[in-house]
Amino acid sequence: MESGGRLFFDPSACRGNNNMLFLGTTADLAFRGRSILSMDESSKRRPFFSSPDDLFDDEYYEEQLPEKKRRLTSEQVNLLEKSFEEENKLEPERKTQLAKKLGLQPRQVAVWFQNRRARWKTKQLERDYDVLKASYDSLLSTYDSIVKENEKLKSEVVSLNEKLQLQAKDMPGEPISDNKAEPLPVEIAQIISMKVEDRLSTGSVGSAVVDEGSSPQLVVESVDSYFPAENYGGNSGNSMAPIERVQSEEEDGSDDGRSIFSDVFVAAEAEQQNQEEGEVLRWWGNIMLNNAAVLF
DNA sequence: TTGTGTTTTATTGCCTCC
DNA sequence: GGAGGCAATAAAACACAA
Secondary structure (H helix, E strand, O other), X not given: XXXXXXXXXXXXXXXXXOOOOOEEEHHHHHHOOOOOOOOOOOOOOOOOOOOOOOOOOHHHHHHOOOOOOOOOOHHHHHHHHHHHHHOXXXXXXXXXXXXXXXXXXXXXXXXXXXXXXXXXXXXXXXXXXXXXXXXXXXXXXXXXXXXXXXXXXHHHHHHXXXXXXXXXXXXOOOOOOXXXXXXXXHHHHHHXXXXXXXXXXXXXXOOEEEOOOOOOOEEEOOOOOOOOHHHHOOOOOOOOHHHHHHHHHHOOOXXXXXXXXXXXXXXXXXXXXXXXXXXXXXXXXXXXXXXXXXXX
């Protein structure tokens, strides 16, 4: 580009010159005491957009006065769009070729590509936002249902506990919290553990299972995550791909994404908290089993 | 017709890279 | 230090409702 002495196209300076386009610099403009933007509308300058043939045609020039900013023709835009689809960056050679083909200044082609890239980026951000929003919404609804299930399980634990207390009262002298209870008969332990498993393993949450082949005991599996990995896009990298694209597009690495997508991280943290609650419930289930063992 | 919002073209200033 | 990219912005062109 033409920074630090940027070039501008001054068509009026081309009058009477058959082939040369007048290219000045911003310094030139300042020297002349005017700017392109604030230039007096009455100044007689040729329009920016014209075909190569009529660029220096006096008749055309007279018709177009006073100069107005022109839009590119649909043919020009179509060709530019095609070129942009092939490659959104413009190397000097291609810029010159396109400019020749379209009857535009190379600078105009460069500007068009720059603006087009800006529009593309805006659209891409919108698309990324939509994808992320959908992902977040689904995560949120999953989280809500887990919270409800969690509440339900908690209340069941409470009511079962109350029942145990009542039964303990009916059988005085029988400690209910003796964790050193004798192992259950296999059939009974299986029934109980299946019940607990049903309660605790709803959905894909880590389940409490009976370790087959040994004396019946509750084995609590470690819980990695409730949510399918693709919800985070972490290792699979699909659902969050747009974010990666945005970041690579930005190429500055200054934004870790949390400021824009903080909601997603809030949901993730909430999910972690929920996992911890799940662990507490499983612990409760364990206690309950031990207590049940005493009762039986 | 006119007011208003949107889109497009172009400039400016700053930044990075070589 | 020049070249080129980008964000921010201006202003013309355009679209459209009232």
